[in-house]
Amino acid sequence: MSKDIRIKKGLNINLVGAAEQTTSTAVLSNVYAIHLNDFHGLTPKMLIKEGAEVKAGEPLFYNKNKEEMKFVSPVSGELVEINRGARRRILNLKILADKEQAQLTHQPLNVEKASKEDIKAYLLEGGCWPFIKQRPYDIIANPDANPKAIFISGYTTAPLAAQADYVLQGKESELQAAIHALAKLTPGKVHVSVGEASNSPLAGLSGIELHKVSGPHPAGLVGTQINKIDPINKGETVWTVAPQDLIIIGEFLLTGKFNPERLVALAGSSVKTPKYYKTKIGAEISTFLYASGVNEDNFRVINGDVLTGLKSRPDGHLGFYNNTVSVIPEGDDYEFFGWNKPVFDKISATRALTFSWLQPNKKYDLTTNTNGEHRAFVVTGMYEKVFPMDIYPLQLLKACMVNDIDEMEQLGLYEVAPEDFSLTEFVCVSKQPHQKIIREGLDLLYKEIG
Incomplete structure (x- = not known):
């Protein structure tokens, strides 16, 4: 039984250039990058040095304040560059990918028999824990916390954003495995929200509290849903996970392999043929941007949706949490009066x-x-x-x-x-x-x- 949520306040921003629901495979990127500003408040400590060879899924660095929290490589190759800023703060890591990929494989975890601590240790070691975020503070979840609930929003309302109903198709087994694991991490419920007229694979999962949401943006934001379902008070914690990240977590639990694959919506009025591309976290945006073509010379690439994304370059890299790349005209002209x-x-x-x-x-x-x-x-x-x-x-x-x-x-x-x-x-x-x-x-x- 679902519980309906109807949002009346908000504003839908309907833009030209929504991605068509067709998928192509992006050209393999030569270089993959992990940007540390994707992990707000994190102090990283490197595990390997520049020039070292790594396998896909092998740890690159860990959280200084929580040493068991590992961050892994999306591909196998050579760590060619560690860019640092002021006070030698690490800005990003760049990995030159091998032509033949080598994968670090863990022993698959039997979620049904595993304890709460077993699941936490498995996700922390395998590099999947950073996909779990917490409120308050909107940072990577503290594994020592005891969240009162976990929230997953499968309802997309942000302008030009990748539609969850489409990108999750055919991934029911991975989603269910992730839900079973997350349910053991909280004494409360796993709240999953889908659109009122949705055909989302999330709606058929077991072990969830299903909510059907309707209304304008920001009805699809998980913060709006938390506020309407179970608001956070001082001293309380809730965790959130994005739908595509559930797939990565579920596949890791089932196979022992960290597979950072993404279906990315390349959208915007400056794109000739906006559609979805299969790629990986940290891939060069140019590997799929120019495959669709651009309509003009003066455009802006946004790593994310147009409201929350960051300005990027065509040769920039897909963000750790992003599944949308928006390309719209640069607004450097002004109207008189x-x-x-x-x-x-x-x-x-x-x-x-x-x-x-x-x-x-x-x-x-x-x-x-x-x-x-x-x-x-x-x-x-x-x-x-x-x-x-x-x-x-x-x-x-x-x-x-x-x-x-x-x-x-x-x-x-x-x-x-x-x-x-x-x-x-x-x-x-x-x-x-x-x-x-x-x-x-x-x-x-x-x-x-x-």
Whole structure:
């Protein structure tokens, strides 16, 4: 029996260039990279030196604060480069892949007979633990914590994002193995959310609490679902896992092999033939970007969806958690008096000189232009119209800006992650960096309270 969740507040951003549900295999990448900024707050300690040979699934480094937490190589090859920044902080690792891949294989784990500690140790050693994240703080889960529940969102509402229903097809056995393992890690429930009219493989799994979700973005964000199902209070912890990461965890449990394969949605109005590509974590984006072709010279590659992704280069590398690459026109042109005339080709949450509300299903070809500069943080009431959580978004943002820890706690910072404020950032007339503000607030809270 499912429990329905209907979200009314929000805003769907319909963009041109959604990926067609056809899949091609990307050209094999010569170099794979792991970027340390994907693991927020992590202090890495290297296990091997530059120039060493590694197998796929072999540990490269570990978490200094939790030494049993290993991070493994996506492919076999030579560790050719360790890039460092200020104070010799590791920025990224680059691996030159072998033509013939060699795989490190573990003994498959019998989940039915395994204990909670056995499962934790197996995932930590095999490099699968980083796929489990926790709230509060939106960081890799602390294996010593006892989460009250685990949440998985199989409902996709972010603009141009990879559709979970499509990428999970045919992976029922891996998904079920992962669910059985995760269920042993919490005394609570494993909450799984799918679309109201979904045909997701997640809906047929056993050992889950199923929720059917409907409504505009951010209904598909796991933070919105946590808020509606089982909100987080001070002192409580919940874990979250992305659907495609469940497949990697499940396959590792069944076969003992770490297979970081991804179905990536290459989407956006600048792509000639947007579709899905089968590739691996850390692969060069150019290996599938130019296979689909681009419509123009002046475009931006976004590693992720257009609201939460990071700017990248065509020769950049797929992020550890990303399954979407968005390519849209670069917004470096400006309209004369663009703020003072009717607008028909942009989407807006207001009705002031804009007409997108008359055509809710129209698709737009938007650029990266913010249509304004950073300005005073004013009260408009816009955030509350697109923010469905039982939280005051403006007050929470301002509490983070002034580092008021008591106010942050009382206003619900424990419940949120930066992505939960991506839509308020999109509609913000003050052009404030909401996600950055929330990230800095979470970091302060973690530092002071932990």
